[in-house]
Amino acid sequence: MARFFNSMRDGIGFDLILVGAAMVFLLALAGLPLVYNILMSFQQVDMFTLGDLFRPLAGLTNYVAVVNAPEFWLVTKNTLIFVFTSMAGQFVLGFSLALFFAQNFPGAATIRGLFLVSWVMPGLVVGAIWSWILAGDFGVLNTILKAMGIIEAPIFWKSDPNFSIWAVVIANIWLGLAFNMLLLSVGLAAIPRDLYEAAELDGANAFQRFWTITLPMMRSTIGAVLSLGLIGTLQQFDLFPALTEGGPANTSNVAGYWAWQMSFKLYDFAKGATISVMMFVLVLIASVVYVRSTRHEVRG
Amino acid sequence: MSAQIELSNIDKHYGAFHALKDVSLSIEKGSFVALVGPSGCGKSTLLRSIAGLETITSGTLKIAGQTMNGVPPRKRDVAMVFQSYALYPHMTVEENLTYSLRLHGVGKAEAKVKAAEVAATTGLSALLKRYPRELSGGQRQRVAMGRAIIRNPKAFLFDEPLSNLDAALRVHMRKEIRALHDRLGATSVYVTHDQIEAMTMADHVVVMRDGVIEQQGSPLELYDRPVSKFVAGFIGSPAMNFVPGTIGPDGMTVALEIAQSLSLPLARHQEPGRKVLVGLRPEHLVIGEPEQATLRLPVAVVESTGSMTFVTTSTEPEMTVVETRRTTVRPGDTIGVSIAPNQVHLFDPATEKAI
Amino acid sequence: MTRPYVPWFLLAIALTLAAVYLFPLYWMYVTSLKSGSEIFANPPTFWPVEPDLSIYPSVWFRRTMQTFMWNSVLIASGVTAITVLLGTGCAYVLARYRSGWIDFGLFMILMLQVLPASVMITPLFVGFNQLGLLNYPRTAVVLAAAAKAMPFFVVLVRATFMSVPRELEEAALVDGNSRIGAFFNIVLPLARNGILVCAILTFMSSFGEYIYSKSIIQNGAMQPASVGLSGFLGPNSSDWNSIMAYSAIYVTPILAVFVLLQRRIVSGLTSGALK
Numbered sequence: 001m002a003r004f005f006n007s008m009r010d011g012i013g014f015d016l017i018l019v020g021a022a023m024v025f026l027l028a029l030a031g032l033p034l035v036y037n038i039l040m041s042f043q044q045v046d047m048f049t050l051g052d053l054f055r056p057l058a059g060l061t062n063y064v065a066v067v068n069a070p071e072f073w074l075v076t077k078n079t080l081i082f083v084f085t086s087m088a089g090q091f092v093l094g095f096s097l098a099l100f101f102a103q104n105f106p107g108a109a110t111i112r113g114l115f116l117v118s119w120v121m122p123g124l125v126v127g128a129i130w131s132w133i134l135a136g137d138f139g140v141l142n143t144i145l146k147a148m149g150i151i152e153a154p155i156f157w158k159s160d161p162n163f164s165i166w167a168v169v170i171a172n173i174w175l176g177l178a179f180n181m182l183l184l185s186v187g188l189a190a191i192p193r194d195l196y197e198a199a200e201l202d203g204a205n206a207f208q209r210f211w212t213i214t215l216p217m218m219r220s221t222i223g224a225v226l227s228l229g230l231i232g233t234l235q236q237f238d239l240f241p242a243l244t245e246g247g248p249a250n251t252s253n254v255a256g257y258w259a260w261q262m263s264f265k266l267y268d269f270a271k272g273a274t275i276s277v278m279m280f281v282l283v284l285i286a287s288v289v290y291v292r293s294t295r296h297e298v299r300g
Numbered sequence: 301m302s303a304q305i306e307l308s309n310i311d312k313h314y315g316a317f318h319a320l321k322d323v324s325l326s327i328e329k330g331s332f333v334a335l336v337g338p339s340g341c342g343k344s345t346l347l348r349s350i351a352g353l354e355t356i357t358s359g360t361l362k363i364a365g366q367t368m369n370g371v372p373p374r375k376r377d378v379a380m381v382f383q384s385y386a387l388y389p390h391m392t393v394e395e396n397l398t399y400s401l402r403l404h405g406v407g408k409a410e411a412k413v414k415a416a417e418v419a420a421t422t423g424l425s426a427l428l429k430r431y432p433r434e435l436s437g438g439q440r441q442r443v444a445m446g447r448a449i450i451r452n453p454k455a456f457l458f459d460e461p462l463s464n465l466d467a468a469l470r471v472h473m474r475k476e477i478r479a480l481h482d483r484l485g486a487t488s489v490y491v492t493h494d495q496i497e498a499m500t501m502a503d504h505v506v507v508m509r510d511g512v513i514e515q516q517g518s519p520l521e522l523y524d525r526p527v528s529k530f531v532a533g534f535i536g537s538p539a540m541n542f543v544p545g546t547i548g549p550d551g552m553t554v555a556l557e558i559a560q561s562l563s564l565p566l567a568r569h570q571e572p573g574r575k576v577l578v579g580l581r582p583e584h585l586v587i588g589e590p591e592q593a594t595l596r597l598p599v600a601v602v603e604s605t606g607s608m609t610f611v612t613t614s615t616e617p618e619m620t621v622v623e624t625r626r627t628t629v630r631p632g633d634t635i636g637v638s639i640a641p642n643q644v645h646l647f648d649p650a651t652e653k654a655i
Numbered sequence: 656m657t658r659p660y661v662p663w664f665l666l667a668i669a670l671t672l673a674a675v676y677l678f679p680l681y682w683m684y685v686t687s688l689k690s691g692s693e694i695f696a697n698p699p700t701f702w703p704v705e706p707d708l709s710i711y712p713s714v715w716f717r718r719t720m721q722t723f724m725w726n727s728v729l730i731a732s733g734v735t736a737i738t739v740l741l742g743t744g745c746a747y748v749l750a751r752y753r754s755g756w757i758d759f760g761l762f763m764i765l766m767l768q769v770l771p772a773s774v775m776i777t778p779l780f781v782g783f784n785q786l787g788l789l790n791y792p793r794t795a796v797v798l799a800a801a802a803k804a805m806p807f808f809v810v811l812v813r814a815t816f817m818s819v820p821r822e823l824e825e826a827a828l829v830d831g832n833s834r835i836g837a838f839f840n841i842v843l844p845l846a847r848n849g850i851l852v853c854a855i856l857t858f859m860s861s862f863g864e865y866i867y868s869k870s871i872i873q874n875g876a877m878q879p880a881s882v883g884l885s886g887f888l889g890p891n892s893s894d895w896n897s898i899m900a901y902s903a904i905y906v907t908p909i910l911a912v913f914v915l916l917q918r919r920i921v922s923g924l925t926s927g928a929l930k
């Protein structure tokens with residue numbers, strides 16, 4: 001016992017307790033639920049068996065039912081559209097802004113920092129604001145687009161099946177853009193200035209410098225930003241209840257929101273768990289990419 | 301005299317890496333011991349093991365007669381000066397100095413008095429209220445020293461304390477640290493990769509290589525009687541010349557491959573015909589008339605610092621000769637060089653041990 | 656000759672970009688000040704004809720925002736407390752050592768960082784139901800949200816600890832500290848700012864927490880402001896000036912803190928986020 005306390009004061013015991021407490025907590029509230037989720041996806045879960053741990057096994061029927069659901073392919077397509085267009089938009093706009101703010105002018109850092117307010121705002125509030133901006137009849141975006149002559153008739157962003165998913169994408173790009181920009185700015189700042197000067201002396205123009213110096217030097221940053229973007233987009237939830245609730249007719253529904261609807265609107269927890277497991281596989285792939293791209297920094 | 305720090309058969313593994321291999325070392329009370337060796341040879345590891353910052357894998361470590369294996373650093377009563385100084389940035393100089401006293405329960409007033417004393421010895425009196433970031437490199441170094449001496453510990457441990465200073469200050473601090481050591485009657489272990497520091501400061505020098513103690517002894521012992529080519533090459537500046545040679549038929553001369561016709565006299569009899577590596581210190585080679593000298597060497601480069609001239613030969617391998625007198629030697633000349641028999645070092649070409 | 660003008664030209668562009676980007680925020684405040692009929696004016700007015708602040712108290716009372724905001728503060732405080740208490744020590748250990756085990760721990764934490772809440776909520780809800788925790792819904796939400804917030808906190812704070820030189824801690828040990836003493840006297844004070852920034856970020860993000868609260872807390876008196884907002888928000892909402900006023904009340908404290916601490920937050924993020 002005395003040895004235990006000595007090790008806590010002076011030895012490895014101190015570290016074990018510090019790291020152990022957090023690990024136990026995380027295992028209980030993240031690791032276990034994950035395993036439990038997989039278990040549930042193979043069980044029959046209904047209101048009567050909700051309180052049991054051992055429920056009748058369902059084999060693969062939950063998976064079969066999910067894949068055969070009429071909205072399955074629509075949701076899959078929407079998820080892919082949502083993820084890839086959001087990421088592309090956030091990345092391209094974020095990179096352009098990062099390049100712009102890498103120029104040397106008064107207030108650059110402060111103004112760039114202001115962009116980050118989007119990132120600290122509650123997702124539901126962002127959704128609410130965009131819901132109003134994108135409103136069909138009285139939304140300000142339609143007014144602006146009309147004034148600029150881009151559209152003739154107002155677009156019913158949230159209720160037109162052709163546009164509903166784009167309503168969420170626009171809001172999500174706005175939400176994630178600033179964080180992308182910030183991380184890319186860090187990467188840009190880490191490129192030594194004299195590389196550009198050397199390239200300029202060698203006769204490279206601005207475009208060539210971007211292509212031959214900026215991009216190659218930013219490879220690991222870009223990898224990290226893209227995978228963080230993928231992860232962040234897969235995590236996005238709050239915008240859906242605020243904007244479209246997945247509608248109309250699931251035209252803006254994605255996997256995460258669909259899983260939640262299954263569990264908490266239809267009380268079909270087994271199917272909710274099943275969709276979650278399928279989504280988790282996707283996240284797993286993204287996180288392997290992410291961990292690999294940060295690996296050299298983890299090693300230090 | 302008794303051993304203040306006693307290391308017996310110490311081994312240290314970092315996972316699969318064997319950082320210290322069966323190291324035994326006895327450090328007398330009141331002595332100044334330098335651990336020297338190339339970067340990565342395990343000097344810091346050894347020092348940090350004494351401090352208790354690393355756990356040794358096997359062996360025994362005693363400080364003042366007490367076994368210290370597994371005893372935490374705070375109970376070892378040693379003080380350490382780090383290469384980066386490791387001054388607490390959120391404390392003033394005075395707080396840095398008195399921190400250990402306060403941890404050992406010394407009262408505020410008494411600690412203040414002590415700090416003033418130490419500040420006076422180290423020339424920090426005017427800086428007590430400053431923060432480390434407001435000090436120059438040399439001043440920070442002094443605070444680090446002061447923090448160590450305020451405690452009157454059983455031993456001082458220095459890990460390359462001068463390597464962040466400029467050359468002139470380094471030479472100055474060398475003397476100051478040694479003077480401080482003598483005045484306090486302390487026991488010091490001093491790690492450095494700079495053999496000049498080790499030679500000038502220490503009573504006892506320990507040369508390490510790849511986690512092994514290669515040789516230990518007084519500075520002049522190491523200089524005069526290196527046990528291996530490694531020590532011979534490491535101690536002394538500029539470094540010793542090594543040229544292959546063969547022992548003559550009489551066993552009392554050695555012929556150098558770079559100068560077949562002539563041979564050097566030896567102090568002791570060797571096995572005739574044996575292949576050897578001959579070590580010649582540049583400062584022991586004396587330039588004379590080509591006719592009287594024992595070696596004749598073609599000159600490639602001549603560099604003069606004013607007080608000394610470095611002559612590099614165009615032989616293969618090349619040799620360096622140091623001449624303290626003014627000389628008119630020019631590149632392309634042939635110089636005659638002689639050396640005293642007892643200054644010729646012989647090494648086995650395979651084991652690189654001294655013969 | 657033209658050189659001195661270039662930066663001002665860029666500054667003007669930067670301000671324009673910021674104005675465009677932050678327009679949604681402006682629109683939130685402006686809409687909240689408009690009357691019920693003015694919001695449906697066509698074309699919309701970009702500055703309210705008759706700014707009317709009275710909607711703020713009216714929304715505050717009508718929507719029982721006091722309860723909602725209080726619950727948000729409670730939940731965010733709980734999440735932050737758990738995250739800081741457990742996460743700081745964990746980040747410290749992960750920063751201090753290099754080994755296969757540490758890499759493994761870090762990998763696990765990065766993996767947890769990526770789990771979407773929508774994946775976790777179903778098993779958490781069913782699990783909490785079995786444990787009876789649904790009877791203490793705010794506690795349940797705090798636990799769930801803390802597990803969600805902790806990985807990000809650990810990754811950022813770990814970077815802060817990595818910037819505290821290892822030798823300072825070793826000097827403290829040699830000076831006579833135990834591991835505990837060195838941690839609290841030397842390492843923590845030096846990492847304090849980074850930890851504080853991360854704690855504030857944790858607080859801000861859990862102040863806006865929605866999905867767990869929405870799914871777990873059924874009792875209106877215990878729901879946070881995000882759930883309160885969702886109560887009158889949907890594809891067919893029309894009460895826009897109230898919604899915007901509610902939103903403004905909800906986010907203004909966060910925005911104020913962010914603008915005040917902008918510099919610190921940004922530098923904390925940039926040093927940690929990519930590590």
Ligand SMILES: Nc1ncnc2c1ncn2[C@@H]1O[C@H](COP(=O)(O)OP(=O)(O)O)[C@@H](O)[C@H]1O
Pocket residue numbers: 314317319337338339340341342343344345346
């Ligand atoms: N914590 C560690 N983990 C693994 N290897 C280490 C560690 N610390 C030092 N080493 C290795 O041990 C050897 C000796 O290191 P060190 O004692 O610091 O050398 P130096 O003589 O330069 O002070 C080096 O090869 C180093 O790479």
Ligand SMILES: [Mg+2]
Pocket residue numbers: 343344345
């Ligand atoms: Mg070292």
